[in-house]
Amino acid sequence: MIRVGLTGWGDHPSLYSKVTASKDKLFDYTGHFLTVEVDTSFYAIPSVDNVRKWCEGTPDNFLFVVKAYQGMTGHLRSDIPFETKNDMFQTFIESANEFRRHGKLAMILAQFPPWFDCQTKNVQYLLYIRQQLKNFDVAIEFRNKTWYAENVRERTMDFLNTNAFIHTICDEPQAGVGSVPFYPIATAKKALIRIHGRNIQGWRNTGNTENWRKVRFLYDYNREELQQIGQNIKMLQSQTEELFVLFNNNSGHHAAKNAKELQSILAIKDDGLAPKQLNMFEGEF
Numbered sequence: 001m002i003r004v005g006l007t008g009w010g011d012h013p014s015l016y017s018k019v020t021a022s023k024d025k026l027f028d029y030t031g032h033f034l035t036v037e038v039d040t041s042f043y044a045i046p047s048v049d050n051v052r053k054w055c056e057g058t059p060d061n062f063l064f065v066v067k068a069y070q071g072m073t074g075h076l077r078s079d080i081p082f083e084t085k086n087d088m089f090q091t092f093i094e095s096a097n098e099f100r101r102h103g104k105l106a107m108i109l110a111q112f113p114p115w116f117d118c119q120t121k122n123v124q125y126l127l128y129i130r131q132q133l134k135n136f137d138v139a140i141e142f143r144n145k146t147w148y149a150e151n152v153r154e155r156t157m158d159f160l161n162t163n164a165f166i167h168t169i170c171d172e173p174q175a176g177v178g179s180v181p182f183y184p185i186a187t188a189k190k191a192l193i194r195i196h197g198r199n200i201q202g203w204r205n206t207g208n209t210e211n212w213r214k215v216r217f218l219y220d221y222n223r224e225e226l227q228q229i230g231q232n233i234k235m236l237q238s239q240t241e242e243l244f245v246l247f248n249n250n251s252g253h254h255a256a257k258n259a260k261e262l263q264s265i266l267a268i269k270d271d272g273l274a275p276k277q278l279n280m281f282e283g284e285f
Contacts, residue, residue: 001241002233003063004259005035005107007194007248012256023242030058030274031171032257035106037065037246042111045069045091048098053094055102061272063106065097065139065192065244068092072129073112080179089132096136106244107166107190108133111141112176116148123152130163139192141168145177153183160187169236171229173203184232186239193233195258197221197249221258223265230265 006012009029016028029036038054040046046054054064071080071088082088099105108131116122128136140160142148147156152280160167167187171194172179195204197219221229245262247255263270 001084001244002237002243002266003033003270004037004245004263004266004268005033005037005065006259007037007246007250008039009036009252011250014256015254024058026054027057027274028276029219031276032256032273033272034059034061034270035063035065035246037067037109037242037248041092041095042067042070042075046095048094051095051098052102055099055104058104059272059274060103062104064104065106065242065246066096066099066108068108068110072212074111074116074125075113085130093133100136106242107137107139107192109139109192110170111168114143116142117144117159117177118149118152118156120214121229126159126165127163130165137188137190138164139165139166139168139190141170141192141194142180143178145180148181148183148200155188157185164188166190166192170196171191171198173198173216175200175203179203182232186236186248189241191236191240191243193231193236193243193245195221195245195247195249195250195255197254198225202251215251217249218254219249220252220254221261222247222263226258226262227265233266272284 009026015032016025020028069088069092070076072092080088096105096108126140155165166186167185169182169184169191170180171182173230174181195218199215199219202215202218233243233245247259249258
């Protein structure tokens with residue numbers, strides 16, 4: 001089972017009808033893909049009411065990959081807006097449980113920052129994550145190359161496997177220690193591939209944060225590149241039962257187009273999509 005989707009549903013103009021309101025973008029999105037990453041949960045934990053609306057407004061077989069809140073993955077260092085870490089995790093768990101109550105939680109994605117390198121204290125923190133989220137499928141995404149050093153990577157995969165973590169496989173620019181190689185190894189019954197683009201210049205933060213965020217994921221994959229990704233996906237199929245592929249290269253709105261191209265290459269035809277919205281003013285009368 002391969003599910004292809006995008007990171008977020010609110011910024012993909014090619015997917016919406018001309019009359020789609022902001023609140024209806026998720027419905028339009030579900031006319032094209034059967035999975036999505038909830039990326040806004042990285043910045044603020046969604047309320048149970050919002051999660052309920054998302055779940056009730058999507059097809060029965062639609063699944064959400066929920067990105068862990070940034071305080072859980074060390075992006076805020078120790079400056080979290082909760083009294084304790086346990087309070088933070090409990091609030092997130094309540095939100096995640098609502099997705100699961102509706103049968104629409106694919107996994108939780110814990111993406112760690114570039115400074116989260118391979119050392120003992122960080123391994124211990126991963127065990128803490130597993131303890132806190134013990135009842136969930138959790139995908140781990142590294143952004144530091146030390147986890148994939150030649151003398152370490154097999155132990156990294158063994159550690160993820162032993163602790164029932166899903167290995168997040170990334171396609172991204174190879175721009176030094178703050179990026180990771182494409183390493184197509186599955187460590188659980190589910191696997192996650194995140195497609196970030198290959199814009200080396202844009203990947204590095206040169207100091208202008210606003211402009212950097214606009215171009216970091218600016219990349220349009222060509223067919224040959226997507227065919228290579230497709231070949232790796234076919235290889236991964238023998239290692240796992242469910243495979244999720246999320247395109248994040250959306251600085252120039254290329255993600256939806258590239259995702260559909262990959263679906264075509266892999267001959268994926270999703271069943272159970274929402275009906276596409278029709279613009280009542282289009283066409284001839």
